[in-house]
Ligand SMILES: Nc1ncnc2c1ncn2[C@@H]1O[C@H](COP(=O)(O)OP(=O)(O)OP(=O)(O)O)[C@@H](O)[C@H]1O
């Protein structure tokens with residue numbers, strides 16, 4: 001996904017949440033001073049693979065979800081999904097995070113050589129400043145939702161979970177399998193629920209672009225509007 005293709009979705013997200021584009025760009029520029037280039041080839045474990053995209057919904061602890069994660073060729077996990085999987089003895093291949101919940105987990109993974117896609121946005125600059133220097137830079141892929149700059153890339157995606165799917169797509173995954181995704185989670189409300197709604201819309205766009213059908217979207221597609229999609 002190049003930025004020109006992503007930008008209409010990004011503009012719709014900015015408008016919906018009232019986020020400030022300039023603040024996203026400032027965060028990106030801070031990350032650019034702290035990050036080093038991370039060639040996509042370093043994600044070769046995802047290429048041509050069936051990749052489990054682990055969200056942090058309550059269903060991730062279900063035996064069926066854990067089995068499906070363990071059976072995939074590779075796992076890309078969002079945020080605290082990494083900890084839930086680790087407790088079940090399942091190691092992830094890539095962590096995707098905006099550093100708001102378990103940055104210590106991200107630090108340990110980077111130290112162990114597991115790639116961490118760390119996202120800089122207008123509301124997490126202090127976490128970017130605090131945590132990027134504590135990570136093993138070689139294993140950190142810095143991401144932005146604004147235009148890419150220097151070592152900071154934009155492969156598409158907004159929430160940690162859908163960004164994980166866009167990243168796997170970018171790295172050449174053959175098939176995506178979603179575990180721990182609960183769009184109808186009654187414990188989620190307010191802004192978080194709206195973010196999940198955006199995750200669903202963006203995943204719908206991604207499945208269309210890939211010519212794939214993501215089972216988690218079954219029964220929801222008719223309410224997922226993606227007016228910017230031309231493909
Ligand atoms: N029921 C759910 N609750 C939470 N996350 C879910 C759920 N279902 C799917 N997910 C995915 O798992 C990811 C977990 O990451 P996390 O809870 O840290 O969210 P986030 O993207 O940082 O958003 P926030 O800013 O609300 O924390 C979410 O980004 C979302 O894409």
Ligand SMILES: Nc1nc2c(c(=O)[nH]1)N=C(CO)CN2
Pocket residue numbers: 019020024098121122123145158159160195
């Ligand atoms: N500016 C801004 N960008 C984001 C935010 C957020 O709270 N503010 N949350 C995200 C994932 O939940 C992703 N991107």
